[in-house]
């Protein structure tokens with residue numbers, strides 16, 4: 001299982017960084033650090049079961065519905 005963030009939809013609101021801070025970090029500009037690695041979509045490495053649960057919580061709480069877990 002992996003999560004993906006649609007960086008065109010994400011508005012850097014940061015809710016995910018509170019919900020799952022071990023996976024979603026913000027840079028000094030308050031933007032998801034994934035933006036340094038991808039432009040359109042960031043896809044995570046394979047998740048542990050615990051991380052998959054956290055990613056699903058972050059996806060459920062993202063106000064832009066920018067996170068997909070599959």
Ligand code: SF4
Nearest residue numbers: 010011013014016062
């Ligand atoms: S909660 Fe959603 S919109 Fe906010 S930074 Fe995370 S992915 Fe982007």
